[in-house]
Amino acid sequence: MGNSYAGQLKSARFEEALHNSIEASLRCSSVVPRPIFSQLYLDPDQHPFSSADVKPKVEDLDKDLVNRYTQNGSLDFSNNLTVNEMEDDEDDEEMSDSNSPPIPYSQKPAPEGSCTTDGFCQAGKDLRLVSLCMEQIDIPAGFLLVGAKSPNLPEHILVCAVDKRFLPDDHGKNALLGFSGNCIGCGERGFRYFTEFSNHINLKLTTQPKKQKHLKYYLVRSSQGVLSKGPLICWKECRSRQSSASCHSIKPSSSVSSTVTPENGTTNGYKSGFTQTDAANGNSSHGGKGSASSSTPAHTGNYSLSPRPSYASGDQATMFISGPPKKRHRGWYPGSPLPQPGLVVPVPTVRPLSRTEPLLSAPVPQTPLTGILQPRPIPAGETVIVPENLLSNSGVRPVILIGYGTLPYFYGNVGDIVVSPLLVNCYKIPQLENKDLEQLGLTGSQFLSVENMILLTIQYLVRLGQHQSRALAESMLTTSEFLKEISYELITGKVSFLASHFKTTSLGDDLDKLLEKMQQRRGDSVVTPFNGDLNECVSPQEAAAMIPTQNLDLDNETFQIYQPQLTVARKLLSQVCAIADSGSQSLDLGHFSKVDFIIIVPRSEVLVQQTLQRIRQSGVLVDLGLEENGTAHQRAEKYVVRLDNEIQTKFEVFMRRVKQNPYTLFVLVHDNSHVELTSVISGSLSHGEPSHGLADRVINCREVLEAFNLLVLQVSSFPYTLQTQQSRISSSNEVHWIQLDTGEDVGCEEKLYFGLNEYSKSLQWGITSPLLRCDETFEKMVNTLLERYPRLHSMVVRCYLLIQQYSEALMALTTMASLRDHSTPETLSIMDDLISSPGKNKSGRGHMLIIRVPSVQLAMLAKERLQEVRDKLGLQYRFEIILGNPATELSVATHFVARLKSWRGSEPEEWIPRTYQDLDGLPCIVILTGKDPLGETFPRSLKYCDLRLIDSSYLTRTALEQEVGLACCYVSKEVIRGPTVALDLSGKEQERAAVSENDSDELLIDLERPQSNSSAVTGTSGSIMENGVSSSSTADKSQKQSLTPSFQSPATSLGLDEGVSASSAGAGAGETQKQECDSLAPQMASSTTSKPPSSSSGPRTLPWQGQPIRGCRGPHAALPPVVILSKAAYSLLGSQKSGKLPSSSSLLPHADVAWVSSLRPLLNKDMSSEEQSLYYRQWTSARQHHADYSNQLDPASGTRNFHPRRLLLTGPPQVGKTGSYLQFLRILFRMLIRLLEVDVYDEEEINTDHSESSEVSQSEGEPWPDIESFSKMPFDVSVHDPKYTLMSLVYTEKLAGVKQEVIKESKVEEPRKRETVSIMLTKYAAYNTFHHCEQCRQYMDFTSASQMSDSTLHAFTFSSSMLGEEVQLYFIIPKSKESHFVFSKQGKHLESMRLPLVSDKNLNAVKSPIFTPSSGRHEHGLLNLFHAMEGISHLHLLVVKEYEMPLYRKYWPNHIMLVLPGMFNNAGVGAARFLIKELSYHNLELERNRLEELGIKRQCVWPFIVMMDDSCVLWNIHSVQEPSSQPVEVAVSSKNVSLKTVLQHIEATPKIVHYAILGIQKWSSKLTSQSLKAPFSRCHVHDFILLNIDLTQNVQYDFNRYFCEDVDFNLRTNSSGLLICRFNNFSLMKKHVQVGGQRDFIIKPKIMVSESLAPILPLQYICAPDSEHTLLAAPAQFLLEKFLQHASYKLFPKAIHNFRSPVLAIDCYLNIGPEVAICYISSRPHSSNVNCEGVFFSGLLLYLCDSFVGADLLKKFKFLKGATLCVICQDRSSLRQTIVRLELEDEWQFRLRDEFQTANSSEDKPLYFLTGRHV
16 A cells, blocks of 8 residues: 555646646535546546656555545555645636636647657757756846746756746735746747747647746856756745745734743643734745734644554754635635644643543554543634534534644533544654665655645545444454444344334335245145155145255365375474574473474354364374374364363463473464453453453463473464464464475466465456455345445444345246246345255255354344244245354254264164354355454355355455355366366266275375374266256356456465366266365365356356366366455455455455554565564554564564464465374474484494304403403404495305305396484484573573684694694684683684593593594584493584585584694595594693603503594493203393493493504494303404593594594504403494585586486596596595595406405505405514415505515415505605515516506595406
8 A cells, every 4th residue: 555645646736636636526415526636647638647647546545545445444545744835836817717627728739750758848859957957058138047946856847947027025925927038958039928939848738838837946046056956936816935044934813823842841731822823834834825814833842643653843944834814715714734743733722621431433553542622711702613512412512623725613512522633643754864774775855744634634534424434433343342243233123124124025014924825825844855846735744754865975084194284284394393493492392202282263154163073184193192092083172272261270270280290392372362352451341252262361471481392383364464473483483384486387286275365366257257246235234224224334234134145036936937037136146056056966965065154143133034944935944044154153953963973874762963164065144243353164065155244345455355265275276277178167977986095195204194194985976957047057168168268377376186086977067085184175066066146038058067187187177165255355255356365455454453564565476474473573563452462572672572392384274284283293203213323333233153152251240351461362353334335255264165156146236225223312312503502501502602712722732753844733722611621811812622541530521532433414413422431521622624514503603613624625534533632642742741740650641532423423331141941042132321431331341552442342232141141252342332542542544534444543552462351241323313514525527518417336446547438526535535435356366356365455455345354464573463274375565565565474475366556655756666675576467557647636645456366
């Protein structure tokens, strides 16, 4: 509604037409005169306007005004006015004296070929001041430059030269008649007529050109020589002018002028008494349209009539208002126009009058009325006498609204009149900054003046006919108020005249007597219930005993969740996760192991039963583990609570459950949450509204807000009342229904949602029988009756008429054909369809008609009356009449219940229908009553929705849309995709083929499947009926072809993964519907046909039936119900021109909210629901009685309080929200269970051989190894870790004996899926960033963003002999962790990291620093060790790559980080381990030196560190239980323990400093007593080790390595004679983390040629040197290792499956494929190596060998004939040198073509290798 009055209306024309219109309206008694905008803008001979001047259509304007009036209870103009450009409002005293509208002016056409552009003359020269302000303009003597205004260019002034004799002097006098002027553009001179001149300068006027009207300003040059706008030209006498420099004032008037000053500090009280003053105030000295005796204020002050802040008056100084009154204004009281805000209001002697009863039903927006003014007697002067008998004659006090001009003085019985500022307050518009105006696309010049707005209002009110003014008055009442009014009219008998009018039929017969006569004529018999004509009669006993055929085509047999519901449930879940992850600590999902819920619904018995049905069908209670399968059905009732007086006790029980179960996450679902959202406070003040404030009392109570284990989910189809400035729900916590792109082709059995937008758009389909209709005949009848009964509420009149219409239609169709012409065709057609359809077949199925009657009393009257007519006509077995009262259960006659039961087949004896869906197929009229529809779902057999009573009382968006929401449903997609085909015009019955039931379960994925999902059943239904009031039902073929499928699929339509499938029997077509919850595809009567508006003659068209679309199996379309609207509703809903939203979207969204400002942008018709929410949150605010009103801005923080655990689910009516939130509960529970679980690797050890026991016996159950016996054990070089399944075996003597065929064939290339198992997390787990709890909150989080800077960066430099250079690492140390470090005295220079002593015994700490290298897992790495360490003190360092540091720092702000140098950004895990070890050794030396100074021996400093992967999640301790006497498998008991327990135990090992590495074994579910027989093993350890950095000083990790770096390191450590010990009674569980870590590089070409490349195979990772091979973007070492894993067949053919002859690898272990064994030999002197006596090697692998490898060493080994060699070096020169140094050419044969390099470019430093054969 934003800029409907963009102020370009040219005021003079506008005001003149306005006055004429008002006067004509007041004078005329019959015809409503042409509205003002028609006069102004719709004249046939007008010239086209520029786009800026296009005005809204009159109807739109009227609608706009009604809307505004109804929204605020006062006019709500979208354009707020400022007070500039008032100059344009000048009128012209020389205009016509008559009261008729001015004669339109016909302008002479411009000469051929001349310019007609606004702002330019006909010669094409620019006349605009902005263009000419710097030009020197020569003008003849005696001429002046003046500014003319063109109506088409309101923002520009055109420059003209005019002879000053024809211009007035300063007093507005002495101007010669006529005109003389020159065009300064083209220089043409001597224009003698202003008409001719205005044509030349293209003023394009629509009224007679007048110089007084269009020549506005003198133009003056400033001191800088710029031509600019000067003073106004003073055309009229006694006008004060305000020049640019000074301000003139008029002479004091002779009249008494009144001033008002605030009294006693109150801004709303008026002081009694008059003051004589001079009206000499410059600000208001503009004359005005009053006589010279106008009263003007003497003071400006901060004083205004409304309680809004008053405005500074300084800005008003430029205000001008046009001249003295015209003769045609004689009827108006004198006085100046309304003073501006900020000026004192001249009001005669009045005193505040306090009234108890409301004066007007229209509330002032935002604020209560601030005191009504009552005049007091004053001396006679210029007065109006109030007659003595005014009050007794009229019976009411007249209210005089302060508006335009000053009031006269009242004399006489002034107590009988009331003066009110209500009208003025409507126009109090907040002053807006220029930036706000720009945002709205406005300029100050576009505003109407306040006086013009008031005139417009009066013009509008005067034009209102009696019906419209009644509509306006009724629309000001709230729903509750008008229902009370109706109730009052019925109780007091005011309706008796109306009731007696309807006692006779339209033909004049007495209705009751007529019905009695018909009953007598019929005797005892009744019309046959079904399968027979209306003329066929049977006895009541026969009728009751008739059994229909069973019909299994039922609406609610199965519960199905469809794809859109799944998607929305997941959206809800992800929003809950977002709340948990937000860092606000408002929700800790890791805390809960169970989900419980309660659903609160409005006061509707049917809605309660419907929700219960959904809960039972969905099986959610069993799925959540809340109830047992057998009892869930009965126990469901405790989960649904109705908002009535009993809620308090039930809710207290629920809240007790919440408090008693802290580990259960409760979800409070508030369904239809927009209903009755009034505050408790306002509820206590209201009377007789039982549900007032109940929702507020429950949802917003303190316990709910504070319960940490309670989520609130508010669900609404019309959420606008929850989306105000005071909303308690954060906009980010809104979840909106998905809008599927319907362009995409969805499966052929699907149904699409048919909602409000589709109804609006369906009017453009061009079908003869529209879905949205307005019954014009009925509306005419209503208008006639409304004139006759002016004192009754229109709904009463409409209801009585509707009852008569349906009664007479029933009579017309059965016994009195003469009444046909007196029923509207619409009513007749509906009743005909309703009573004839059951007669068509043996199933007895028919349609449902809803008649919406909001007033309960009227509804009961309608039910009684229609039932009486039905029964007298003998139709009581033909169709049922049901009162749909939310307060009561459904009541259905026994014989109809029997019919429903026989259709359903297997229902128990005591079954009765409890929901509307239970009535599927029953021919019935449901008279639906109650203030609002409350979200009840209707069956597919609903065919007609009669909303003719929903009229002007429903002018808010929610009220109107929720009424039409009754008809919204899912329909066969062809209805939307091709309406003209689906809604086919042929009347023939379609032959339908039987189609097998498709019970596809594809959609129900494992995580989401409702457990109680039963398969659908099939059955038959009634055949498609012929439609028609008259017998002929042929369709006109030409009509069929003329229809155009112009409808585009709406964006809101949803594809459902499973839709309609069907089977049929005989001629009857059936459809099996998988029922969703909340009516996903509910509402299709399988025999549905939809009626066109019928007329009493002529052929009928369009029985609705689905064309079987080729390839689709649904034989029968589910069709949307037909909706019959009142005229008012139809004009709003049926007028959608473009965009997604109907016109109703521009209404006030809800009666409980108000617009924040009348000046606001339009609600864009294409806005998504998310955008609409933001719009309403900006532009609406809760009214005082709204539950959210109390959520005002917090003055301290300037923010509002959103409840952090509250969500809003919004989606169109009947779209499937209930099913969606039940599914949400289910997946929320599954997620909590998943959050409590972790997937860990569960794999048996590889290469095990339990046949031999350890050579050295160990006593079982020893806690620690004995170093003496342990050191005698041999080292087991075989690798047992299952992650190394695809790795080359390490050669042992035992391996030589293994038969080759036992070895399994090599695996294919794709990565092997490793076995995992789901384990419950325990209190000792390590966690990732997604875990939040109170205990580890300090450990994880920094309290505020400012603390991010509290961690400091420290460089730490040391020299590495291996790297041959200095290494600089960076520590990031949070303030809280600085105690672990030593800093220099003088500054903050980092010196070392503190280490404990070997002798320290602290049970609340572990000694070893824990290093965790991590990459790509800033969120998913298990770096939170708080619980694993039981909260004790420990030193944990994350080791990260430089480029990942910011991410890790963001997620782990409280952790110490060790940042690797940038050169290692692409390095593998070997580099991290190498640097950790080097740094730790360097730090050990520093600490030894520091502590030595304190007298501590060097060997006393603790030399161990822990190196641990970021996927270690849980630790266990195992013990072997004593076997019983039987020789059974010994049981192993396992217990989860903390990391602290494991570390403290290992750290307590006696003589620990003599061990090089200590570790534990990998967990597996298959851990047996066999693997635990030896408590300690001397073997490889991985992933979690205690490393002695002192003993291993000379053993290094290979910093180049990406794979197997730990096996390589273990072998080197062992060959150096050091001890590696594995504790077998502890085990480590490793989590399967799917992201980051040692993921392979995606290997791409260095230079991409095209995007779609085939994957590069490992054999392409190498190439011949200097070849044209594609070079790759990956590290050389990575390419080499990957190549070697796959190249064993090429490199070492003799070694394949030949484990007796392994490949000899010196000083390195590299994986060269699982088919090959490697014999690891160390070249170091005194190293312990495997015994190679008698072994013939099949190959030799030399990798980056150092000087310890010499020719002599190699000569010790024997090789097979044909054995192969591979020598790998850093570059080509060192490759050649190595071959020479090792004298390889003596025994090995090399060829030139056997030299290779990794496929890197030279700047990436490729590795080179040479292959050869043994000779």
